[in-house]
Amino acid sequence: MSLGGALQEAGSRRRRAALALALGPPMWLASVRAWLEWQDGRHPPTPAFSVAPLPVSDSVGALFLPWLLAALALVLLAAGLWWWWQRGGARAVQRLLLALWALLWLSGSGALWVSHANTAQLAPLPAEQARVLGLRPRPPTLREVGGSEVLLELAHSAGPQRVRINDGRVALWQPGQRLRVELAQGRFYGLYLTGWDRLEPASQ
Structure with a gap:
């Protein structure tokens, strides 16, 4: 060759x-x-819906700082x-x-x-009570399905918790609604909502 x-x-x-x-x-x-x-x-x-603390930021700069650092x-x-x-x-x-x-x-x-x-492989946790602090509809995106974004006050968690649920019945909840929720721990990370029951009508 x-x-x-x-x-x-x-x-x-x-x-x-x-x-x-x-x-x-x-x-x-x-x-x-x-x-x-x-x-x-x-x-x-x-069905498992990720539960995470509501982000709290002291300033707009702190909110966008990770993105700015990544861009830099x-x-x-x-x-x-x-x-x-x-x-x-x-x-x-x-x-x-x-x-x-x-x-x-x-x-x-x-x-x-x-x-x-x-x-x-979720690890179930003891059921606990929760209270609806607020909710709003969320349209579907490329990464997530549509549904309702709900703010919950959990009995054993500090601060409001945010969860997005793609169940039409959730849209009928009202602020003040009390729930009995079923939670589970992820195999590697995270807390998940796996079920719920309404305990009483929303307070007026």
């Missing part, structure tokens, strides 16, 4: 490897998502990669970007599995 043919074959192998690395991770994430949805179809999970980090990373590229490290930068690309999609796949497993 001539030198030119060898170089052409090596270049072709590199292109195929780059194509596989570019398309493989997104296809893997899609496969993981489809497998988890198939599992849910075979064994429908128990991305700008610094891009500037560093551009400087490295200009200094002759084009091939190294390309490899690093491909590695980051693959890591991003693989991390997403892992996050999907963890989220699914977290609610697949």
Whole structure:
């Protein structure tokens, strides 16, 4: 084989490897998502709605600070990669970007599995009483289904708790409504609402 043919074959192998690395991770994430949805179809999970403390921020700046820091980090990373590229490290930068690309999609796949497993094996907690502090309708988004966002006062939790519930009956609740709620702890993290009973009409 001539030198030119060898170089052409090596270049072709590199292109195929780059194509596989570019398309493989997104296809893997899609496969993981489809497998988890198939599992849910075979064994429908128990309805579980994430319960979290209502965020309290002293200022608008504190609320947006994490996003500003993330944006600053991305700008610094891009500037560093551009400087490295200009200094002759084009091939190294390309490899690093491909590695980051693959890591991003693989991390997403892992996050999907963890989220699914977290609610697949819930640990029930003793039932407790709650009071509705307020609620408002929430339209569906790309990440969450629509429903009602409810603020609850739980007997054994400090401060208001927020939960989004996609059940039409919840829209009939009124501030002051008292409930008996069933809670559960996620396998890895989080508190979840798994059931409720109305105890009395909303106070007037």
